[in-house]
Amino acid sequence: MEPFVSGQFRSFIITGSHWINTMYRCAFLALATTACAVPAIVQAQAVQRNFPQNALRGALVIRSPFEATLNDVDAQLTPGVRIRGQNNMLQMSGALIGAKLLVHYTLDSDGRIDKVWILTPEEAAKTPWPTTMAQAQAWSFDPIAQVWSKP
Incomplete structure (x- = not known):
């Protein structure tokens, strides 16, 4: 019985088929994924x-998902509080219960903690940084260098 495709075309279809020889596609995909992931x-x-x-x-x-102690004073977290870890990814307040954290934070109009950034050692080394609103109003801030200077 003679195959439907013969001669030169038969060898091309068997050896050059993308459906039969898939290994090179897998290797190319792995290489492309690695090349894209490393810069990120x-x-x-x-x-x-x-x-x-x-x-x-x-x-x-953080004592509970909605209550905390900030500078040894009781404080409330907003229902939509955004807590960013040292890797800048969002953290859940329930996962941080009981941990003592050095942070930068902002307050909403009701005085509740709205946004929190857990500091890395490099960020914590930047001093001075205001701890009260009165200090923040009296000092000057350079937003590019991310440093405060006292008057």
Whole structure:
């Protein structure tokens, strides 16, 4: 019985088929994924977080998903509080219960904690940083360098 395709075309179809020889596609996909992932990882490690001018520094202990102690004073978290970890990814308040954290934070109009950034050692080394609203109003802030200067 003679195959439907013969001669030169038969060898091309069997050896050059994308459906039969799939290994090179897998290798290409793995190489492309790695090439795209490496720059993203390097870039994520080198990102400097920019804090708003109204961000204050404090010691935060989360007692429950809606209650905390901020600088040894009872405080409330807003229902939509955004807590960013040292890697700048969102953290759930329930996962941080009991941990003592050095943070930058902002307050909403009702005086509740609205946004929180857990500081890295490099960010914590930047001093001075205001701990009260009175200090923040009296000092000057450079948003590009992310530093405060006392008058």
